[in-house]
Amino acid sequence: xxxxxxxxxxxxxxxxxxxxxxxxxxxxxxxxxxxxxxxxxxxxxxxxxxxxxxxxxxxxxxxxxxxxxxxxxxxxxxxxxxxxxxxxxxxxxxxxxxxxxxxxxxxxxxxxxxxxxxxxxxxxxxxxxxxxxxxxxxxxxxxxxxxxxxxxxxxxxxxxxxxxxxxxxxxxxxxxxxxxxxxxxxxxxxxxxxxxxxxxxxxxxxxxxxxxxxxxxxxxxxxxxxxxxxxxxxxxxxxxxxxxxxxxxxxxxxxxxxxxxxxxxxxxxxxxxxxxxxxxxxxxxxxxxxxxxxxxxxxxxxxxxxx
Amino acid sequence: xxxxxxxxxxxxxxxxxxxxxxxxxxxxxxxxxxxxxxxxxxxxxxxxxxxxxxxxxxxxxxxxxxxxxxxxxxxxxxxxxxxxxxxxxxxxxxxxxxxxxxxxxxxxxxxxxxxxxxxxxxxxxxxxxxxxxxxxxxxxxxxxxxxxxxxxxxxxxxxxxxxxxxxxxxxxxxxxxxxxxxxxxxxxxxxxxxxxxxxxxxxxxxxxxxxxxxxxxxxxxxxxxxxxxxxxxxxxxxxxxxxxxxxxxxxxxxxxxxxxxxxxxxxxxxxxxxx
Numbered sequence: 001x002x003x004x005x006x007x008x009x010x011x012x013x014x015x016x017x018x019x020x021x022x023x024x025x026x027x028x029x030x031x032x033x034x035x036x037x038x039x040x041x042x043x044x045x046x047x048x049x050x051x052x053x054x055x056x057x058x059x060x061x062x063x064x065x066x067x068x069x070x071x072x073x074x075x076x077x078x079x080x081x082x083x084x085x086x087x088x089x090x091x092x093x094x095x096x097x098x099x100x101x102x103x104x105x106x107x108x109x110x111x112x113x114x115x116x117x118x119x120x121x122x123x124x125x126x127x128x129x130x131x132x133x134x135x136x137x138x139x140x141x142x143x144x145x146x147x148x149x150x151x152x153x154x155x156x157x158x159x160x161x162x163x164x165x166x167x168x169x170x171x172x173x174x175x176x177x178x179x180x181x182x183x184x185x186x187x188x189x190x191x192x193x194x195x196x197x198x199x200x201x202x203x204x205x206x207x208x209x210x211x212x213x214x215x216x217x218x219x220x221x222x223x224x225x226x227x228x229x230x231x232x233x234x235x236x237x238x239x240x241x242x243x244x245x246x247x248x249x250x251x252x253x254x255x256x257x258x259x260x261x262x263x264x265x266x267x268x269x270x271x272x273x274x275x276x277x278x279x280x281x282x283x284x285x286x287x288x289x290x291x292x293x294x295x296x297x298x299x300x301x302x303x304x305x306x307x
Numbered sequence: 308x309x310x311x312x313x314x315x316x317x318x319x320x321x322x323x324x325x326x327x328x329x330x331x332x333x334x335x336x337x338x339x340x341x342x343x344x345x346x347x348x349x350x351x352x353x354x355x356x357x358x359x360x361x362x363x364x365x366x367x368x369x370x371x372x373x374x375x376x377x378x379x380x381x382x383x384x385x386x387x388x389x390x391x392x393x394x395x396x397x398x399x400x401x402x403x404x405x406x407x408x409x410x411x412x413x414x415x416x417x418x419x420x421x422x423x424x425x426x427x428x429x430x431x432x433x434x435x436x437x438x439x440x441x442x443x444x445x446x447x448x449x450x451x452x453x454x455x456x457x458x459x460x461x462x463x464x465x466x467x468x469x470x471x472x473x474x475x476x477x478x479x480x481x482x483x484x485x486x487x488x489x490x491x492x493x494x495x496x497x498x499x500x501x502x503x504x505x506x507x508x509x510x511x512x513x514x515x516x517x518x519x520x521x522x523x524x525x526x527x528x529x530x531x532x533x534x535x536x537x538x539x540x541x542x543x544x545x546x547x548x549x550x551x552x553x554x555x556x557x558x559x560x561x562x563x564x565x566x567x568x569x570x571x572x573x574x575x576x577x578x579x580x581x582x
Contacts, residue, residue, distance in 0.1 A: 006344030017404045024400035025412060027393045028456055032419055036453055040422075046433065100325060106318040114322060116327050118563075123564045124557035125514035127532045131553045132336045135546055143352045177332070188458060209314070238423045241516035245536065259425030266429060267521065271517050279426045286423055 047276035061277035075278065077253055078261035082285060085172060085243070085257060089236045092176035094229055097183025104184065105191045111257075115188070122181040127172045130245040135163050161247050164254040169254055171243050175236065183228045190224040191217070237286055258282050340364070340456035340550035347546050363547035371553060375534035376529060380559070382447045382530065384514035391505045395497070398463030399489055403472070413464060420457035424517055427453060432521045442525040450518055455508040467493065468499035506567050508558050531556045 022135050050057050060069065104115050121129055137160035138145050140205045144160065194216065202212050241247070241257040249256035256264070258278070266275025340363050342356045354367065400406070401413050421527060422553040431450045475488045483491070494501065516532040523529050528536070535552045536543045 017485055018406045019406040021400040021409075023408040024396040024404075024489075024535075028411060028416075028460060031393070031452060032416070033452060035431075035434065036419055036422070036427070039434040040427075042433055043430035099321065099372065103318050103322045103325060106315065108315075108319060108322065114326065118325060118331060119564075120561075121329055123510070123561055124333070125510070125517065125560060127514065127535050128336075128553040128557045129332075131535065131549050132332045135339060135550065136332055136335060138544070138546075146350075146352055177328070181329075223467070234421060235421075238425065239531070240425050240428075245516070246503060259423070262425060262429075272429065272433075275436040276429050282423060282426055286421065 003269050011261050044280070047273050047280065049273045051271045051273065053273070061274045062281075064274065065278060067280060074253065074256075075258075075281070078256050078258045079167070079206060079285065082237075082259075083254060083255045084168065085175075085255075086233065086236050088172045089179070090177040090229065090233050092172060093179040093232055093236075094225070096176060096180035097228070098221075098225070099223055100184030101187035101191055104188050115185070119185060121178045121182045122185075126178070126241055127245065129178045130174065130242055133170075133177070134161070134246060137170055162251050164251055167247055167251060167255045171246050175239065175242055178242075179232060179235070183225075183232060186224050186228040186279055187221050190221045194220045196245065234286075260287065320347035321509065326569075336550045339546060339556060342547060348379060354529050361403040363551040366548050367551050367555070370525060371529075372534055372555070375529050375531045376555070378528060379513055379531040382444055382451060385448055386455055386512050387505055390452045391459050391501065392509055393452075394456050394459035394504075395463055395494065395501055398460050398467055399493055401460070402464045403475075403493070416460050419453075419478040420461055424454070428517050429522055431466055431518060435522055441530055442523055446522050447519060447530070450522075451512045451515065454511045454515065454518075458511070459508055461502045463497070463500060463503050464495055466504075489506055502567050506563050509563060513556075514562055516571055534581050550575050 007254050046053070048056060049060055050060075065071050100118055104111060104118070108114070136142055142160075160166050198216050199212055202216060207215070240257070240263070242261070243255055243257055244260055247255045249260045253261075259282070261278040262275045262282070265278055267270050338354070338356060340457050341359050341361065342353075343358050343360045343362060346353065346356065346358055374382065374579055401409060401416075435450065438446075438449075440449065470493065473491050477531040478488045479485070514532065515530075516536075519530045519533050523533060526537075531552075535549065535556060538549045538552060
């Protein structure tokens with residue numbers, strides 16, 4: 001029976017479809033080779049030139065990051081900020097997303113409307129959400145400071161984006177506000193496939209709520225949660241505009257992520273080769289963070305892709 | 308039972324908190340866009356505009372803002388259509404056909420997706436600069452597919468894999484060519500996934516800031532994100548107009564989501580929920 005299925009699948013896929021297959025994937029492959037691979041190779045070569053692009057300096061720019069004192073300070077600061085930012089953003093989004101999913105899974109009247117409403121932060125463009133929150137955080141006319149003062153939590157105006165401690169927190173908050181609904185919707189879909197009878201049976205057997213969550217809910221949502229978390233981590237690591245529009249890396253580079261530091265080196269200081277070197281140092285971070293999920297998710301992808 | 312009732316109460320309470328957390332910022336933005344400057348900068352913020360006005364929107368209309376909207380629409384629309392189409396046929400080939408190098412190519416596409424924009428933006432800037440395409444919409448249309456194609460192909464490969472082969476097999480037996488089954492059977496079946504991928508892709512192009520920032524400096528070619536940050540001159544934020552512009556920037560995407568809402572949920576979990 002299994003052998004029959006396999007034969008059928010092989011027949012379906014067929015070896016004489018190669019020409020068609022190549023035609024179908026050619027545009028994508030050619031595009032990626034020309035517009036992604038080639039520029040990356042050029043960039044690697046450029047990163048080994050000097051500032052004016054006149055001579056070849058091999059790995060000097062890379063060494064500069066580690067040997068130049070102020071460069072190292074900026075770089076390690078940016079690296080640390082990136083790790084903190086990513087960790088807390090993804091953690092916050094996963095936590096909030098799961099809560100959103102659990103709440104929306106309840107039989108509350110008007111569920112669909114609430115689902116659409118809670119999805120709003122995810123659907124509006126990043127610029128919109130950034131400026132929405134920037135206005136809330138504003139020290140002139142901003143509502144958050146006002147509310148805190150009025151309710152007695154603080155005595156003076158809070159400059160959310162201008163104070164070292166609160167600046168990073170403020171950025172993380174915006175990112176979590178924006179991204180949690182995505183995880184919420186993904187997990188919700190998985191939750192809705194769980195048959196209610198399982199919970200009934202568990203309750204009859206005496207299992208309390210946490211136990212039910214652990215033994216029934218978690219296994220069902222594990223896959224989706226893993227994939228959404230992976231994608232979310234990639235997106236968070238990718239993030240430039242949110243933090244740049246919120247703080248430009250201020251105050252005193254407390255929120256400068258690696259991407260912002262690279263932009264500063266390349267476009268504010270005009271040293272393109274160095275900027276490339278800095279941004280390529282980003283790769284280890286990406287690989288490291290993604291490796292946390294890679295074992296589970298990428299292996300699944302090769303199940304899909306390799307067949 | 309009592310447990311269930313308490314559980315429901317907690318859920319409703321949490322839902323309320325979530326709604327406030329989610330909607331208050333947005334409400335505040337809409338609120339602000341209808342206030343005159345004097346009221347915006349008042350020490351005591353008002354929950355509802357005391358002096359309801361549309362002057363911010365009027366200022367926006369008379370400015371360049373709608374040029375930016377047009378630019379964004381053109382670029383995002385074109386790239387989404389072409390990018391998703393090419394990704395669909397590629398994803399079909401990778402998921403349903405056998406050919407040499409299939410595994411390598413699909414892995415390469417996934418790794419292409421993992422490359423962060425903050426690394427790609429400089430190489431892409433250099434490419435555009437060498438082609439003398441700086442400050443043009445063509446440049447954006449050339450490089451935005453790097454955002455769309457890896458993501459779309461990845462998602463659609465997973466999605467196609469969840470579609471059973473029987474219908475296509477039947478069509479093949481009936482004498483269709485492979486190409487015909489692709490367009491007449493596979494793609495219609497995959498429509499929800501393709502739709503939601505298209506909506507996500509449009510959103511990505513619509514909202515891109517970094518690539519546009521380094522490539523476009525001339526005003527008439529700016530896209531919406533650039534146009535909005537232009538409303539900030541030095542330290543002065545024109546909050547009334549900013550609020551209006553931000554709301555405006557959100558409307559087309561919101562519309563798309565509303566129209567395609569039933570596709571979103573199925574598309575998002577494509578391939579992730581087994582069975």
